[in-house]
Amino acid sequence: MRFKTALIVLILFAMLLPTAHAQGNTVYVAKIDGMITGYTVDQFDRYITEAEKANASAIIIELNTPGGRADAMQEIVMRIQNAKVPVIIYVYPSGGMAASAGTYIALGSHLIAMAPGTVIGACRPILGYGANGSIVEAPPKIVNFYIAYLRELAEMSGRNATLAEQFITEDRSVTSQEALKYGVIEVIATDVNDLLQKADGMETKIPVKDRGKVVLHLRDARVVYLEPSFKDTVIKYITDPTIAYVLLNLGFIGLIFGFLTPGWHVPETIGAIMLVLGLIGLGYFGYSSAGLLLIALAMIFFIAEALTPTFGLFTVAGTITFILGGTMLFGKGGGEYLVSGALYETLRIIIIVMAILLGLFFAFGAAAVVRAQRKKPEAGKEELVGAEGKVIQELNPEGLVRIHGEIWKAISKDGSRIPAGEKVRVVEVKGLTLIVSKEGDLDGGS
Template sequence: MKTFRLSLYTLFIFTSIFMLLLPPQAESGGEGKLVYYVPVEQAVERGLLAFMERSFEQAAEEGADHIVLEVDTPGGFVDAAGRIASLMNNTDIPITAFVVNEALSAGAYISLMADNIVMMPGTDMGSAAVVDGSGNAADTKSQSVWLARMQDAAEKNDRDPQFALAMADPGINLPEYRAGEGELLTFNAREAFEENYAEAIASNREELLEYLGLENAIEREMEVSFAEQIARFVTHPIIIPILLSIGSLGLVLELYSPGFGIPGFMGLGALFLFFFGHMVAGFAGWEAFILFGAGVVLLVIEILVPGFGIFGALGIGAIIASLVLGSADTMTVLTSIMIATVVAITAMILLFKYVGFKGPMKRFVLSESTNTEEGYVSSETRKDLVGTLGEALTVLRPSGTALIDNERLDVVSEGGYIEQGRKVKVISTSGSRIVVREMDDDLADDGS
């Protein structure tokens, strides 16, 4: 019996040692793994880049095992797409682009930069021509750079680059995919899967995770904060000139309004949104705010204490510098400033024509006049002479000299030629101006 117990004890020890020496078994179905969902929605611009930077940073801090980009975008701006691509390249976390509606233009490029592409049924990817701010085809240099980027993105994951090039170059003819001459290639989900431009087709997140082998993973969804929503809106290149135009128009209207009212708050509010959005997006710092505040103070000094335009010029320069310093793209903000300047000048011309000078603008313009109603006269008006008869001492053509009430005076005829020696009658006086009219001798003798 003692020998049997010893044998069992020995077997237990050896079994325990054997179990400890076995390699750890992988957790089934991705259990314990962490998946981050990051929405890539609306236009691709710098605001989206700032949101994705925060998302990737948070995913890395929490030890995420996979990032899923849920793509639904019509495209956007090349520079923002390029920076997002760099962000994706610089992370060690595997990335899957999950196309939930459309991945067009810059959205297609971002999807191609992911490690995997999974598309929902009925979704599209492609149509990635690069255009300028007016919607026209970009110049040859920009086109060449964009085509190179699309090709590199395709080759990154061993995809046939001709399809990526056909998405961006209408000169590539692929009629089997509705991409005839002059048309851009756009894949639907089935076509993308057949040409290895999508690794799988999934109807929902569950099917996506099943394909990735992460069906039991912990899911975490990133959400765009309210501040980031504002930032994405106000940093859009189309919105920037509108904001600056509203800002300049509001401040111009305030110059014509007594006190500080709605136009002033409208102008300052638009400029505050510009700086707030760019600060949230990470483009502007407190130095831009401080410089803008200094510019406003200098303009107020110019209004209250005229300094021959020195304070005004410095203030305008400080405001322009703050806008450039706080922007993501210098050319965009300079163009926006030019548009806002045109709007402000137009508003000032219209207000000057139809409203006149009111409010603080009255400080810049001399509006008082030296008229008789205000008690100003250039010389004494001889109203006592009106109706008095006299004689032209010189020829009046129409001005000359007349003897009126035994006093030699400079006079002007009513409009006609009056010979010397003719009888005249004073009909009006205004300051030193005495107007006379020729009288017939008979009427003069009668004293009429």
């Protein structure tokens, strides 16, 4: 009897064990598409952090980039090499590339895969572009530094260091088949599922933090796709060098045109927004810095609306930039990349509501305060000239009048008699005595 009971328990345990293992075997997949900038650093960090929190078996980064900033690339490489889960760089889709900065990132990863029809390489450092569009070459000491840096990345992962050096010295690029043949990459895969099957059982080329080199168990893993957020989509387009340059120039044109045509406010408003978006598009900022810059611009718009009411133009501009800034500043959490990101959805609603409330406050409340501050005081003697009042004690020629609810001693201007109840207007103030004229006499004499 005891033997049968033990056998049943063992059978149930054997049935449940694979299920528990399957549930824990999860692979995250994210996409990085476009220039490598400060924003890309944030994206890599958030994607990898999300996989670490879930204790995923690996995270696959679908990479398609023509290159980008060297400082951002180095931060990304450091984040990958300090990741607590294996990071697989997958050059994808067909027709895509991991050029320039993308090559360094790939060689710094735990495993490299490429889709058929993709290329990798051509990563010689440059300082930028001249006024005529020609490339400004980096000096030898910078080139030599990156040769040593790329060779080290290749050697520490056991990849082809000689070919890696040629990526810089000869601006060489290779196809996926050549990269596999010459030992630069580990896998050629047509899609994520194909990659999971082919990489299953492989060992990472570099150690995973606190775990050493890890054997990948990816077959039949549950795949979780991390979708890009709205801000990632916006950044992808404005960080394109051509678009960023156009935004900068249109921004300057808008500001200049606005200053030359004062009173309209539309050109300088649109110009200011384009100028800030162009600066953000240069890629020197991370999401937090870009968010702060947009929120600062929104505050300028709100204050301008209060000081120089524009029938809502500055309010609308401020509201839009505040929402964009809030989204970039506070939308950092990993939950925003999951379909069930309820927390981020709530935060986004709060950002929109706060932007509208701030806009209404500055459009009506703050503007009213400014108008009240600018309004001439009604109590001073000088402000009494021209004020209308009513005789409460007959002027003959002296008497009393009521002006703004106050009783003043008054004298008729021409010494004539003005009976009580008549309307008068102040024409002069002498000490504490008002010189007044009847409304009809004043109108008639004008």
